[in-house]
Amino acid sequence: MAFVKWFRRNLVVIAGLLTLAYLLLPNVVVTVFSLNRPKGRFNYQWQEFSTDAWRDPCGVSGLCESLGLSLQIAFWATLGATLLGTMIAFALVRYRFRARGAVNSLIFLPMAMPEVVMAASLLTLFLNMGAELGFWTVLIAHIMFCLSFVVVAVKARVMSMDPRLEQAAQDLYAGPVQTFLRVTLPIAAPGIAAGALLAFALSFDDFIITNFNAGSTVTFPMFVWGSAQRGTPVQINVIGTAMFVVAVLLVLVSMAVGNRRRRQKA
Amino acid sequence: MATVTEAPPTPAPVAPEKKPPRKRGRRTPYLLLLPGLLWLVVFFALPVIYQASTSVQTGSLEEGYEVTWHFATYWDALSEYWPQFVRSVLYAASATVLCLLLGYPLAYLIAFRAGRWRNLIMILVIAPFFTSFLIRTLAWKTILADGGPVVGALDALHVLDVTAFLGWTAGDRVLATPLAVVCGLTYNFLPFMILPLYTSLERIDPRLHEAAGDLYAEPSTTFRKVTFPLSMPGVVSGTLLTFIPASGDYINADLLGSTDTRMAGNVIQSQFLRILDYPTAAALSFILMAAVLAVVTVHIRKSGTEDLV
Numbered sequence: 001m002a003f004v005k006w007f008r009r010n011l012v013v014i015a016g017l018l019t020l021a022y023l024l025l026p027n028v029v030v031t032v033f034s035l036n037r038p039k040g041r042f043n044y045q046w047q048e049f050s051t052d053a054w055r056d057p058c059g060v061s062g063l064c065e066s067l068g069l070s071l072q073i074a075f076w077a078t079l080g081a082t083l084l085g086t087m088i089a090f091a092l093v094r095y096r097f098r099a100r101g102a103v104n105s106l107i108f109l110p111m112a113m114p115e116v117v118m119a120a121s122l123l124t125l126f127l128n129m130g131a132e133l134g135f136w137t138v139l140i141a142h143i144m145f146c147l148s149f150v151v152v153a154v155k156a157r158v159m160s161m162d163p164r165l166e167q168a169a170q171d172l173y174a175g176p177v178q179t180f181l182r183v184t185l186p187i188a189a190p191g192i193a194a195g196a197l198l199a200f201a202l203s204f205d206d207f208i209i210t211n212f213n214a215g216s217t218v219t220f221p222m223f224v225w226g227s228a229q230r231g232t233p234v235q236i237n238v239i240g241t242a243m244f245v246v247a248v249l250l251v252l253v254s255m256a257v258g259n260r261r262r263r264q265k266a
Numbered sequence: 267m268a269t270v271t272e273a274p275p276t277p278a279p280v281a282p283e284k285k286p287p288r289k290r291g292r293r294t295p296y297l298l299l300l301p302g303l304l305w306l307v308v309f310f311a312l313p314v315i316y317q318a319s320t321s322v323q324t325g326s327l328e329e330g331y332e333v334t335w336h337f338a339t340y341w342d343a344l345s346e347y348w349p350q351f352v353r354s355v356l357y358a359a360s361a362t363v364l365c366l367l368l369g370y371p372l373a374y375l376i377a378f379r380a381g382r383w384r385n386l387i388m389i390l391v392i393a394p395f396f397t398s399f400l401i402r403t404l405a406w407k408t409i410l411a412d413g414g415p416v417v418g419a420l421d422a423l424h425v426l427d428v429t430a431f432l433g434w435t436a437g438d439r440v441l442a443t444p445l446a447v448v449c450g451l452t453y454n455f456l457p458f459m460i461l462p463l464y465t466s467l468e469r470i471d472p473r474l475h476e477a478a479g480d481l482y483a484e485p486s487t488t489f490r491k492v493t494f495p496l497s498m499p500g501v502v503s504g505t506l507l508t509f510i511p512a513s514g515d516y517i518n519a520d521l522l523g524s525t526d527t528r529m530a531g532n533v534i535q536s537q538f539l540r541i542l543d544y545p546t547a548a549a550l551s552f553i554l555m556a557a558v559l560a561v562v563t564v565h566i567r568k569s570g571t572e573d574l575v
Contacts (some may be wrong), residue, residue: 016375026405084302095295114514245398
């Protein structure tokens, strides 16, 4: 009886933790199989413990090159999308102008369209223009689809800002540039950072749009896709595990830093 | 369309009149918007128009294409590929429902019951984003492998008999069946459900729960009458954020499915990148776009919220 009661009271917790397990199960499998020594081409069955792949993560030709290319594209796409998106977000929140509705829908539509449709239509454009598919077409595409997400993230932050802070700065004889750099930008920074982080993650992991517009250029997701057909090297699991660990560590560190700052201010 | 394109309600923006008058004030918003909007017009809106024109062209790759307003392409494409479209809607809808059922308890747990574990659970939900999702999807091949522990357990519990009867699995296999594809889709888009749900649940004042309890509401009644209705914005945006990408996905169907589980995305991808029949491919992707936008519009109207993101 007591157990039934406990079970009923904690039903949500149990269900939630089961979902969390479902979410993390593939990551556990990826980690475990990074320590496998597969027989044959495919790394789908456990054979034997080995740390070979960890000692030589770049041992497969093309893997680290594709990783470097993905990081490069993600960096420039983040920079471009964050810059353009932040400008749009400020204009939308801070100014009244005609065609606001149209602008808002142009921002919203890329998020409400299946990626494959966007990818395909962009490819039609590039083919019609006779553009050479490769680094530049991928970068253009990534900036395009990251842009909306940055606008949404920055808009949320700027909307919650008190405009009187800027007025106060101006009352104290700060010029527009000074006001922007010393008051507006620092307050909006967390929103901009969130948008940039999202853009980086989206660009780095994008497969569908890249698949259509990359030509023969191979980004990391494209490398993984290709290897799924040819036979997956264990190194892919190593990279996957490392990315997960690095992401968790980065978030933990940034949280620790944030906590300490808050404590210092208090 | 009208509902979709309307701006989400924004708090009254600062009236420019109250600011000290500036000479460049009127041009500033346009200067800020110009570069970003130009990008979206040239690389998003223009391509869609290009594709519309491609879909009514006839010709061949060798001799070139010409706009001949050949609408029959749409009819031919639909009559040949309607099973894939039906499958896309079915799989995406199943995955969305499963995401809601699985995601709600976890979002609720993070919002109300996690206490000091909240941040850690949040990190564990978001961090997999940073491991390439293709790698994680491939991991499902290992998990659902023939004769593996998961399939063995399902078989021992006679679950596979039921699912095979329903046509979700085939024999004692899970891989290369609809169940595997829906499982992959659910897994891939679950975080897109959890995050908006969490955001809307977190906004609910816990005192409302206490008040409901004080008024002798059972926990289940409190959930039905207070919590769930207040979380509707999260449910709406969560279901859209899972349904839209799931309906156009071709990765799960390709990696975890078979030729019998091909979805609209698979057809569009192979038409564009392998068969190179651009008019048909363009028509197919226009049909998918129209279907998704229709679903989005109806969904938003019905739930009466325009506050999407």
